Amino acid sequence: MADSDVPHTPSLLLPDAIHHAIQPGAAVLRLETTRSREGLLDGAWWPRTRDIATELPALISVLTGHLGPINRVGVDASAWNDLPARLVIDGQVVHLDSDPVGDDTVLITRGHNDHFALLVVPPDTTADAAREAMARAVRADNITQAAQILIATTPEPEGGAADTEG
Numbered sequence: 001m002a003d004s005d006v007p008h009t010p011s012l013l014l015p016d017a018i019h020h021a022i023q024p025g026a027a028v029l030r031l032e033t034t035r036s037r038e039g040l041l042d043g044a045w046w047p048r049t050r051d052i053a054t055e056l057p058a059l060i061s062v063l064t065g066h067l068g069p070i071n072r073v074g075v076d077a078s079a080w081n082d083l084p085a086r087l088v089i090d091g092q093v094v095h096l097d098s099d100p101v102g103d104d105t106v107l108i109t110r111g112h113n114d115h116f117a118l119l120v121v122p123p124d125t126t127a128d129a130a131r132e133a134m135a136r137a138v139r140a141d142n143i144t145q146a147a148q149i150l151i152a153t154t155p156e157p158e159g160g161a162a163d164t165e166g
Contacts, residue, residue, distance in 0.1 A: 027059055027118070028134040029066070039142040041149075044134035045106060046121040052080040052096070053087060060089045063108060067116070070094055072109040079103030079120070104146040119146045129153045 029043035047055040052075065060070050069092055077083045077098035086095045101107055101117075108116040119137035121130045133153040136142060144152075 027062060028138055029063075029118075039138075039140050040117065040144065041105075041119050041137045041142060041146060042116040044119040044121060044137040046125065046130050046134065047123055049123055050079065050081050052083055056087060056094075056096075057089045060087075060094055063116075064090065064092075067108075067110050070108055070110050072097055072107075074099035074101055074107035074109070076101050076103045076105075102147060104150055117146075119149060121150070126155065129155060 027043060027045045045059055047059075049055060056073065060073070064070055070089075072095045074097045075083065079102075083096055083098060086093050088094075097107075099107060103122075104120055106118045106120050108118065110116075119133060121133050125133070133149050136144065136149045136153065137146070142149075
């Protein structure tokens, strides 16, 4: 069998396509169906803007297809423009709660007590930093808080701290 006939099994955490196609508006999810979730985050979302009424419907539509009806979404009101109390998405009312979860996290609730925590990648993040942050967030063994993931994956600004010799 020639090397070209051997199926390629990537060792990456995310499908190869995500490394080329990720853009603002993307969501990457690790939906665990087991009772014990060991990682702190269940996925990541990279909204295009801070307008929750524009950004959230697409995310909820996709999540509903995988999880069933979404009842509530918890977000930090200070991170979003004009947070409504509820939105009607695909004919279903989704309540938005202003939770002090931090601007780096969104909490998705289905049923009465089934929560999914997603890292929120800031809209102005570079594609490389967003890919890295999202890949870290969906690792099943991730124990790093969302804010720390974003700090670790944000590149130093050009012309940052100058080397000093003493």
